[in-house]
Amino acid sequence: MRSEAPNSGKLYLIPVGLGASDAKKVFPGINAEIISNIDDFIVENEKTARRFIKEILPEKPQASLKLSALNKFTEATEIPTFLDAAKAGRDMGLMSEAGCPGVADPGAEIVKLAHDANIQVIPMVGPSSILLAMMASGMNGQSFTFHGYLPIDKKEKKNELKNLERVSAEKKQAQIFIETPYRNNKFLEDLVQTLHPTTRICVACDLTLSTEFIKTATAADWKKIKADLHKRPAIFIIQKDL
Numbered sequence: 001m002r003s004e005a006p007n008s009g010k011l012y013l014i015p016v017g018l019g020a021s022d023a024k025k026v027f028p029g030i031n032a033e034i035i036s037n038i039d040d041f042i043v044e045n046e047k048t049a050r051r052f053i054k055e056i057l058p059e060k061p062q063a064s065l066k067l068s069a070l071n072k073f074t075e076a077t078e079i080p081t082f083l084d085a086a087k088a089g090r091d092m093g094l095m096s097e098a099g100c101p102g103v104a105d106p107g108a109e110i111v112k113l114a115h116d117a118n119i120q121v122i123p124m125v126g127p128s129s130i131l132l133a134m135m136a137s138g139m140n141g142q143s144f145t146f147h148g149y150l151p152i153d154k155k156e157k158k159n160e161l162k163n164l165e166r167v168s169a170e171k172k173q174a175q176i177f178i179e180t181p182y183r184n185n186k187f188l189e190d191l192v193q194t195l196h197p198t199t200r201i202c203v204a205c206d207l208t209l210s211t212e213f214i215k216t217a218t219a220a221d222w223k224k225i226k227a228d229l230h231k232r233p234a235i236f237i238i239q240k241d242l
Contacts, residue, residue, distance in 0.1 A: 009086040011114045012038065013101040014093045015126020016052045018233065019209045026208055031124055032056050035093065040066045040085035042110055044097040052095070070106050082110060086119045098233065100128045104148060104178065130176060133204035133235035136214045137174065140239060144174035154190075161194045161238075168199075169240040177236045184229035187236065188222070195219045195238060202237040205229055 012034050017026055035057050043049035046067045053060060068082045086092045094101045094110055100123075101107035114121050130146055147164070151157045164175045179187040184205075191201050197220035205213040211232070217225060 007089050008117070008119050009089050009091040010120045010122055011083070011086055011111070012091065012093045013107070013111070013121065013123040014095045015100045015124060015128070016049075016095055016098060018098050018127050018129055018207050026127055027056065028125055031126065034091075034124065036060060038091050038093045039064045040068075040090055041093045041095060042068045042070050042082050042107070043095045044069070044071050044106070048097060049095055070110065079109065080113065083113055083117060083119060086114070087117065098129070100126060103128055103130065104146065127208050129204070129207050129233065129235050132207045133202065133214070133237060134174065134176065136204055137202035137237045138216050139174035139200065139202060139237055140172055141174075143171060144176060144237075146176040148178060149180075150177055150187075157190060158194050161191065165195055165199055165238060165240050168238060169242050172239075172241070174237050174239045177238075179234070179236065181229075181231045181233055184232065184234050188227070188229060191236065191238065192219050192222045196240060199238055199240040203227065203229065203234060204237070205232045205234040207233075207235070 014031060014035065015027070035053060041049060046069055049067060050062055050065065053065065054062065066085070068078075070079070070082065083092065094107045096105040096107055099105070102111050111121055134141055134144055150160050167173065168175050188201075188203060195201065197218060199219050200216055201219055201222055202216040203213070205227075207214075213227065215225065215227065
């Protein structure tokens with residue numbers, strides 16, 4: 001077993017809020033303590049990262065922050081340099097745009113590089129929309145799979161949904177998805193129209209926020225439920241029983 005690199009800093013995986021909530025009520029105090037001792041961060045969006053740090057720790061000077069952006073615009077040649085501060089002995093923080101770093105998040109690539117460089121990785125406690133939705137769904141928390149986004153093409157999406165519904169029944173396994181928020185209403189409509197009437201569908205929307213909405217019902221029952229999910233971050237879970 002390889003040990004951590006001598007004199008290297010640590011990489012802290014720092015969760016952020018799932019929306020415009022009171023962050024101090026969602027996160028343990030240790031998170032603020034860790035953030036207070038770190039100036040080097042890898043983030044998806046600099047503006048929202050600065051806003052989150054200011055909310056958690058308003059007394060921390062923003063001018064001291066050194067932020068590296070990891071998103072779809074990041075050049076691949078830049079990424080190997082992102083852990084230079086840790087290699088030089090300074091602790092670093094990795095933050096997602098929402099929720100937990102490395103889970104449905106590009107930060108996983110940085111975590112892999114940290115392990116390759118023998119830099120100690122320390123995950124911090126915070127909200128995960130996937131786990132919160134799974135907890136509240138009433139579906140099989142012993143066996144579930146997160147698929148991310150399904151195909152946009154209508155025929156491909158329908159075929160994939162029918163296939164995953166079959167897998168769900170055979171393995172007694174919950175299947176978890178996300179969708180671009182402005183397509184949420186259409187996605188729920190696709191689920192209701194494609195899946196067997198007895199298949200259960202959970203919609204978990206605006207988790208941890210004052211507008212939180214969580215509902216599990218059969219596809220047949222969802223036809224009678226009115227829910228506007230437009231532009232609201234949501235998790236969708238399905239499970240079909242034999």
